[in-house]
Amino acid sequence: MIARLFCWMIAIAMASLTQVASAEDGYDLWLRYRPAQGEAAGRIAAQATAIVAPGTSATLTAVRAELQRGVTGMTGKAPALSDTVQQDALWLASSASTPALPVKTNGLGNEGYAIRSVTKDGKAVTLIAANSDIGLLHGAFHWLRLAQSGERLDRLDISSAPKIGLRLLNHWDNLDGTVERGYAGSSIWDWWRLPDWKGPRYTDYARANASIGINGTVLNNVNAKSDSLTAPYIAKAAALADIFRPYGIKVYLSVKWTAPMELDGLKTADPLDPQVAAWWKAKADAIYKEIPDFGGFLVKANSEGQPGPQDYKRTHADGANMLAAAVKPHGGIVMWRAFVYAHDNPDDRAKQAYSDFKPLDGQFADNVIVQVKNGAIDFQPREPFHPLFGAMPKTPLMMEFQITKEYLGQSTHLTYLGPLFEETLTSDTYAKGKGSTVAKVIDGSLDGHKLTGIAGVANIGTDRDWSGSIFNQADWYVFGRMAWDTGLTAQGVAREWATLTFSPDAKVIDPVVAMMMGSREAAVDYMTPLGLTHVMATGHHYGPGPWVADLARPEWNPVYYHKADANGIGFDRTKTGSNATGQYAAPVAKMLDKVKTTPERDLLWFHHVGWDSKLQSGETVWNGLVHRYDRGVAYVAGMQTSWEALRPYVDAERFAETQALLGIQHREAQWWRDASIAYFQSIAKRPLPADAAPPAQTLDWYKAQNFPYAPGHH
Ligand code: GCW
Numbered sequence: 001m002i003a004r005l006f007c008w009m010i011a012i013a014m015a016s017l018t019q020v021a022s023a024e025d026g027y028d029l030w031l032r033y034r035p036a037q038g039e040a041a042g043r044i045a046a047q048a049t050a051i052v053a054p055g056t057s058a059t060l061t062a063v064r065a066e067l068q069r070g071v072t073g074m075t076g077k078a079p080a081l082s083d084t085v086q087q088d089a090l091w092l093a094s095s096a097s098t099p100a101l102p103v104k105t106n107g108l109g110n111e112g113y114a115i116r117s118v119t120k121d122g123k124a125v126t127l128i129a130a131n132s133d134i135g136l137l138h139g140a141f142h143w144l145r146l147a148q149s150g151e152r153l154d155r156l157d158i159s160s161a162p163k164i165g166l167r168l169l170n171h172w173d174n175l176d177g178t179v180e181r182g183y184a185g186s187s188i189w190d191w192w193r194l195p196d197w198k199g200p201r202y203t204d205y206a207r208a209n210a211s212i213g214i215n216g217t218v219l220n221n222v223n224a225k226s227d228s229l230t231a232p233y234i235a236k237a238a239a240l241a242d243i244f245r246p247y248g249i250k251v252y253l254s255v256k257w258t259a260p261m262e263l264d265g266l267k268t269a270d271p272l273d274p275q276v277a278a279w280w281k282a283k284a285d286a287i288y289k290e291i292p293d294f295g296g297f298l299v300k301a302n303s304e305g306q307p308g309p310q311d312y313k314r315t316h317a318d319g320a321n322m323l324a325a326a327v328k329p330h331g332g333i334v335m336w337r338a339f340v341y342a343h344d345n346p347d348d349r350a351k352q353a354y355s356d357f358k359p360l361d362g363q364f365a366d367n368v369i370v371q372v373k374n375g376a377i378d379f380q381p382r383e384p385f386h387p388l389f390g391a392m393p394k395t396p397l398m399m400e401f402q403i404t405k406e407y408l409g410q411s412t413h414l415t416y417l418g419p420l421f422e423e424t425l426t427s428d429t430y431a432k433g434k435g436s437t438v439a440k441v442i443d444g445s446l447d448g449h450k451l452t453g454i455a456g457v458a459n460i461g462t463d464r465d466w467s468g469s470i471f472n473q474a475d476w477y478v479f480g481r482m483a484w485d486t487g488l489t490a491q492g493v494a495r496e497w498a499t500l501t502f503s504p505d506a507k508v509i510d511p512v513v514a515m516m517m518g519s520r521e522a523a524v525d526y527m528t529p530l531g532l533t534h535v536m537a538t539g540h541h542y543g544p545g546p547w548v549a550d551l552a553r554p555e556w557n558p559v560y561y562h563k564a565d566a567n568g569i570g571f572d573r574t575k576t577g578s579n580a581t582g583q584y585a586a587p588v589a590k591m592l593d594k595v596k597t598t599p600e601r602d603l604l605w606f607h608h609v610g611w612d613s614k615l616q617s618g619e620t621v622w623n624g625l626v627h628r629y630d631r632g633v634a635y636v637a638g639m640q641t642s643w644e645a646l647r648p649y650v651d652a653e654r655f656a657e658t659q660a661l662l663g664i665q666h667r668e669a670q671w672w673r674d675a676s677i678a679y680f681q682s683i684a685k686r687p688l689p690a691d692a693a694p695p696a697q698t699l700d701w702y703k704a705q706n707f708p709y710a711p712g713h714h
Contacts, residue, residue, distance in 0.1 A: 024651040026465025029208050029473055030500035033073030033148065040150040040504070045075040046088060047126055047153040053092035054083040058246035059133035063092060063140045066207065070144040087123045090143065092136045095129070103129040111215065111248065112161025113139030117154055126156060134248035141211040149496070150504040160485070163443040166333075166369070166398065166453030167483035168216040168252065169209065170298065171460070175228060180221050181404050181712045183411035184461030184468035189219060195239030202240060205460070206247035212480025217244070218252040218455070222300035222337065226259040229283055238290040250295035252335070253287075257299070257307040257319070270312035271322035284326040296332035297323055298371070303340040316340075316356065317363040324365040333451065335398065336364075338372045338388060341555065348571075348578035349555040350376040354387045358583075362394035369396040369451050374424045376580070377561075379457075380533045381408050381415075381524045384592075384602050385424055387583035389441045390431030398453030399424075399442045403475045405459065406541055408523050410712065411468030413665045414639060414658070415523040416516035418478040418490025425486050430585040439486040454483045469661055470501065470654050474516065491517055508649045515639045522639075524601075525632025526669040527676075529625055531570070531605035534561040535676070540710035543668070544675040547703055562604065564683045568611050569621065570604035581606060611684045623689040625680065629673035630692060636666045675702035 024032075036044055048071045053064050064081060067090060072078045085091050095105045103114045113130040120127070128139035142160065146153060172180040173187035188201055209217070219237055220228045227233055241251040260266040260279040269276055287294050301308025301319055309319030320336040327334065341352040357370060364370065370392065375383020379402040389397060401421060408415045425439040432446060440446040442454055456479040459467045467473045478493045491513065498512040527544070528535060535558040537545035549559040563571050573580035574593045581592040591597045592606050600616055603609065615624040640662045647655055674695035681688070682699055695702075 024653045026467075026470050026473065026654070027204075029466065030148075030477055030497060031070075031144075031207060031211060032500065033070045033144075035076060036074040036147070036150065037503070040147075041075050043150075043153055044071060044147045045077060048075075048079045048088070048090045048147075050080040050082045050086050050089040051092075052082050052085050052089045052125075053136065055097065055133065057133050059137055059248070060092075062207075062246045063133070063137050066137075066144070067140055070147065074147060085120050085123055085125055087125070089123070089125050090128065091120065091125045092128045092140065094133060094136055095131045096133075101127070101129050103127055105129050105131050105135075108135060108159065108161045111135055111138060111213075112159065113142065114159040115139055115143055115156045116158070117156045126153065137210055137248060138213060145211075145496070145500065148504075149499045162213060162484045163445075163486060164452045164454050164483060165444075165450075166216055166295075166335075166455075167214050167480065168218060168295075168453065168455045169214060169403075169458040169460070170218045170222065170254075170400070170455045171458045172221040172223070172404075173219065174221050175225055175233070179461055179712070180223060181402075181406040181457070182459075182461050183404060183712050184459060184466060184472070185463040186461055188460060188462055188466075189236075189240070191233070191236055194236035198239055198243060202243045206244045206249055208466075208476075209249055209480065210247040212477055213484030214480045215248050216250045216252055216295050217458075218254055218298045218335075220254050222254045222298060223304075223306065224254040224256040224300070226256045226262040228253055229255060229259050229263065229287075231286070234287055234290050237287075241291045241294070245293065250293055251291065252295040252298055254298045254300065255323070257301050257309070257311075259283075268312065269307065271309045271314050271319045272312075277322050277325065280323055280326040284330060284332065288327075288330040288332075292330075294327075294330070294332060296327050296334055296367075298335045298337070299323065300337045300339065302342070303337065315360060315363070317360045317368075320368045320370075321363075321365040324367045328365070328367055333367045333369060334365075335369050335371045335453065335455070337400070338370050338386075338397075339378075339400070343553045348573065348580050349560075350573065351387075351578060351580045351583060354391065354583045357388060358391055360395075361392040364395050367451070369398045369453055371398045371400050371453070371455060373400045373402075374420075377533055379407055381520070381528050382420070382423075382531070382601060383533065384605060385427040385429065385438050387580070389427075389438045390429030390436055390446070390585060391583065393431070393447040396444065396449040396451040396453075397441060398455060399438070401454070401456045401479060403456040403459045403479050404712075405472070405475070406712065407527075407536060408520070409665060409668070410542060411459075411472060412661045413519075413523060413668070414469075414471045414515065414662060415520045416471065416478070416490070416494060417475040417520060418482070418493055419517065419520045421478060421482050422490040425482065428588075430587045434587075436585075443486060456480075456483070470658060471516070471661075473497075473501065502650060502654075505649065508646060511642045511646060515642050518635055519639065522632045522635035522669075525628045525635065526672045527632070529628035529632070530600065530621070531602040532562055533605060534558055537707070540707060540713040542707055542710040543705065544672050544679075544702065546676055546679045547699075563608055564680055566683065566685070568609050568613070569625075569680070569684075570608040571606070572608040573606045577608070611686055619689075622680075622684050622686045626677055626689055626692045629677060633666070633669045633673050636662065636669045640666060670696075671702075675699075678702055 113135045118127045130136045177186045258269045302310040324334045338353045341349045372388045427438045429436045444452040474497045477497045481493045494513045494516045502508045535546040537543045546558045581589045611622040612620045678695040678699040
């Protein structure tokens with residue numbers, strides 16, 4: 001009896017173990033390494049009978065562990081580790097430790113890699129070559145990506161190196177564990193228990209980021225607290241840096257401008273005061289003592305209430321250069337944000353960053369890089385590229401994208417950001433004639449800069465799936481992949497991600513990629529069609545609020561942005577209006593100054609047009625607006641149908657989650673559509689087009705909706 005009970009207990013324990021091992025809860029991200037199907041398993045096993053990656057560095061240890069984990073997961077058989085090259089082995093060798101590699105590594109830099117099927121001493125092997133162990137790590141992840149995708153592995157000839165130097169995540173994580181604009185749980189940094197307790201998530205975070213080429217992370221919110229610069233918090237950051245170092249990831253900190261006053265009672269934070277400069281120098285020295293490869297500082301100054309050098313009648317350059325001098329002896333950098341606008345500046349908000357920064361071109365120290373958001377307002381579903389790109393040739397500029405979706409449906413909407421990133425990177429600034437793309441500005445090639453960077457505001461939290469939903473993981477993934485190679489397409493990366501996340505089966509991939517590719521445009525349609533912007537509800541930015549007109553600062557009110565009145569709608573940013581168009585290079589400005597030549601997707605961003613004026617389709621602006629709202633909602637309904645058809649091919653757990661979230665998205669898209677139409681109709685006073693249904697509720701009902709506990713607002 002007892003023996004039987006015991007057997008049962010073992011059986012139950014085994015069953016739950018296998019369940020845990022195979023649970024598709026999203027924790028493994030795109031590094032799932034599930035058993036390969038059909039011939040793929042044999043292909044992988046045949047090319048990885050052994051792993052030859054001798055060396056004692058922490059990075060090589062991580063590389064071997066990752067390859068073993070991957071190959072074992074995919075084939076069910078652990079490859080041997082060997083110090084000598086053997087037939088059908090994966091051979092990893094860096095030029096630093098192996099002379100006369102059969103593959104050239106010049107041009108690969110410190111992080112790039114080559115993967116080639118070669119013969120070494122009569123043995124067929126797959127060589128992963130690089131100039132450093134970190135390069136080998138990136139190469140190993142590339143090989144694992146190919147293996148997981150079911151690709152052929154026997155005739156490889158690949159080489160890859162990043163064009164952009166700094167590829168960073170920016171965490172808007174607070175020291176109390178909350179995350180500003182975070183929709184995936186709490187901060188993954190357990191500041192309270194660091195540096196003693198270092199949970200396994202930190203290593204998995206490093207693995208995930210290294211696998212897509214991210215090489216730095218800013219640990220704390222740009223709305224920074226001084227405390228992160230105290231000795232206990234530096235020790236905590238150092239503990240994280242130690243975990244990330246083998247994966248080629250450096251840590252950075254956001255700093256608060258007035259830290260010298262708050263922490264040590266200095267009378268001023270004037271950047272030209274020698275005591276202030278000395279304080280920062282000593283602070284930098286203290287940080288580098290604990291974190292010898294510390295990356296540097298990120299600064300939000302004189303923006304949205306944060307203190308900064310302008311409080312002392314100094315410029316952003318004065319401030320940045322003082323900090324830059326402090327980290328310079330250690331090889332550190334300063335990332336100075338250009339996201340600034342002031343309540344006492346009556347000028348169009350979209351113009352203010354350019355007005356502040358353009359005159360400072362040429363005045364920044366050589367270890368300062370100015371971090372510019374993709375658009376001139378704030379991470380909207382669609383923004384034209386920021387006019388600073390191309391306008392500061394003497395200053396390195398880095399891109400800031402927002403991976404977390406403050407304005408694109410937060411954690412519940414499926415709105416794949418690849419197309420948004422691609423649209424921005426391929427935009428032509430015309431700064432040096434045709435072909436002066438934003439990508440060329442930030443990769444330094446347009447103006448010959450060596451210091452180059454791109455940052456994404458992270459969408460990572462303590463949720464089991466890290467990002468709040470399976471599909472939100474794709475936004476993290478595509479950010480990393482495009483940061484590594486700005487030439488990748490949103491579509492190509494979507495395929496890659498879907499293959500790794502679901503399966504290489506075209507029956508799954510094709511519909512999933514199709515859903516993803518139109519999803520961001522759908523959000524534009526149901527939230528901010530035709531170039532509308534910033535019409536979200538106050539504070540948490542969850543849901544529609546185009547009627548809001550009572551906030552203290554004019555540019556906090558949606559009515560400031562859409563300027564709808566009895567005659568028409570849109571913000572006149574042409575010569576007759578705010579002249580924001582004048583901040584672009586002449587050919588772009590000329591194009592945007594006329595309604596006719598302005599891309600319709602940006603129409604209301606640049607022009608105030610009559611309700612009855614005609615769109616390209618021939619319909620009126622009013623009718624076109626309504627039709628776009630409807631098109632957005634219909635797209636979401638279409639995604640629901642596509643997803644339903646995938647039920648047989650997707651595991652129950654991820655199927656159910658996505659199904660439920662698409663349900664939320666549909667309901668909210670409808671709400672956005674109805675509320676927006678109810679409001680704009682009250683101003684336009686025009687009938688709905690014949691094929692459009694009236695909003696479900698009255699305008700007052702929509703206005704009365706209130707969400708005091710919507711997440712992410714701190
Ligand atoms: O997008 C806005 C957000 C703020 C954020 C700010 C910024 C960190 O609403 O939450 O603050 O931008 O980028 O500084």
